[in-house]
Amino acid sequence: MALQINATNPEHPVLLLELPWDVPLEEWPDEYLVPLPRGISRHVVRYARAGSEVIAVKELAERPALREYELLRDLDRLGIPAVDPLAVVTGRVDTAGEPLEPVLITRHLGGSMPYRSMFETTLRPATMHRLMDALAVLLVRLHLAGFAWGDCSLSNTLFRRDAGAYAAYLVDAETGDLHPTLSNGQRDYDLDLARVNISGELLDLEASGALHPSVDPIEFGMEICARYQSLWEELTRVSVYPAGKYHFIERRIRRLNELGFDVAEMQIEHSSNGDTVTFVPKVVDAGHHQRQLLRLTGLDAEENQARRLLNDLESWMATQDDYAPGDPLAARPEVLAHRWVRDVFRPTVRAVPLELRGAMDPAEIYHELLEHRWYMSEHAQHDIGLDTAVDDYLKNILPKARETLEPTTPE
Template sequence: MTLQISATNPEHPGLLLDLPWGLPLDEWPEHHLVPLPRGISRHVVRYARAGDEVLAVKELAERPALHEYELLRSLDRLGIPAVDPLAVVTGRTGEDGEPLETALITRHLGGSLPYRSMFETTMRPSTMNRLMDALAVLLVRLHLVGFAWGDCSLSNTLFRRDAGAFAAYLVDAETGEVQTTLSRGQREYDIDLARVNIAGELLDLEASGALHPSVDPIEFALAITERYNDLWTELTRQSVYPANKRHYIDRRIRRLNDLGFDVAEMQIGSSSDGDSVTFLPKVVDAGHHQRQLLRLTGLDTEENQARRLLGDLESWMATQDDYAPGDPAGARTEVLAHRWVREVFRPTVRAVPLGLRGGMDPAQLYHELLEHRWYMSEEAEGDVGLETATEDYVRRLADSASDEGGEPREDGERPS
């Protein structure tokens, strides 16, 4: 047999040739390996270094290896969070001339951990909930593109924490299948497997003493079904709005927030029926919005204020011709964010006279103006616009102050 390396990048085969392909993976010398935590797998998996790359190498039969390699490439093209496929090595033979299993090579996902490593210190239930939310987001995203996983579990997932956000990445696609769309039965099969697998994995953690005593493994496993169904419904139901119904979009964002998800990306497209809106959810940790708003705009606010202001910023950016969705940390987004501060935030705040603010800081005032716009739009059954809402807000404040003998209203009380 002849050793053959099929790679996504023409530079990789040269780097990979130096690895000891003539030895079974569990016999590779230590100087080739990188001591990183590994999850549970039915196959032998090792982390190795090739040049500047850290690779995950998995041994399995040739047919499933090639199948998984192509599936991972498809997921990469679809923009789904999964490990990055680099190569497949076939035609391996040992020193005795006997054939060795094919090796599937993926790039190590920096900053990620398998779930068991995350439970080495007892994890708080609130953190566990966010991890389960991240897994629900991953499963929904897979199903939206027609990918039936066939073995959803904590063991087949890597978790990454980045600037307060939690994300789950598919790490094992061996049992997967890509179709144009999935039937309800196919999706429910995946969800049932996830529930059973997660219950078993959490029961194992409980038996080893690594699970928080307040956590019921069965209830946690059942919860992912509810989280999945809620998120699937919110993301897949009809999302076409008339152009003057922007408050409908705000309502959808609020519902996602109530489910515990942030909006990582929003796209607005025009059609003959109205504006169609798509959302990409993200699971976030406490303080995430505060840090993100400070980084993008320089505004230092409380967490709930930051969440509301970021929602308005995202909605405003999606209407700009030079908005580039999918690059939330990019330079273009920062330029737009500063433009929003200059053209929207500051002029709106300045439209409210200092004597009527009741001691509110600018972030709280803007938050209240957005709330006032929301209520007015709901009552009018159409978006009234921020300028109109601000004028009405100021008028009501002035009337209220006049009725109370010139005293401004208390901070946080919406004008009636």
């Protein structure tokens, strides 16, 4: 049987032909290999260079190789964070004519590390919790897409920091199955496997002395289940909001924030009965909101201020007719953000007279007004709007705040 390379890109077979396919992967010469950390795998896995790209090469039987290749392509079409499938090589034989196992080739995710390798370093417990949060997000996204992983572990997951965000990526889809939807039993089974695998790997690291002494392997395995369940409930609970109840959307965002997640994307679908809201979460690094707000709007604010303003910007964008995430013909976020600054942020801040602002900068003023609108809307059980909030803030809140800040003159 002749060597065959099934690839997603016509250019890849030419580059891949340069690799020594007549040599068992475990015996590949160092000149072809790239020394990168690997997780534990039941198969032989090596990183190699093909042209300007670094690839991951995994030996396995032909049928599971082709199946995993197609599953990874499906996940890519669904927008799920996973490694990119490049090719499957079959028909390999050694120099004596003996058959060799086929290989699955994926693109190495630049700047990534296996989760297991991250836990082998001296990480602070807070960072470990964020890593687990990112893994919980990945599991939720997979299950929402109808994908049952079947082998979630620290070795089968890559971690990458991208523009301040913590993201987890699926590496091994060999045991996975894609369905239209998953039952609660399928999700629970997948989650229980993740708990057992993760606790087992952490116990292994603990035995080797590589785990931070403050980390309890069993508790960490249980924690990811708890984080998953909280996130799943908050994300999958369908909310239908009648007209004028948009402050309920902010309540949903606040609950996600309290869980430790931020809203990466929000979708509002209009229906005859009301508006349904869908959120996509992410785990972010310190200072992420400051950088994001500055990039989108040019506004320089403190981290908590920036987070609050970005939430308001996201809510406002979702109500705009030309807001359609993923649509190349829709308005770009930068364009919508500029419109928000021009039509919403600046007019609202300017409504507060300069002599009443004191030492508050524009971002703090807007933050205060948003908080006041939130409390008034909660009390009224409908969105009162910014104009009403500004009027009440100027009349009832700001004068009292000024009296508190101004020093008293002794008699």
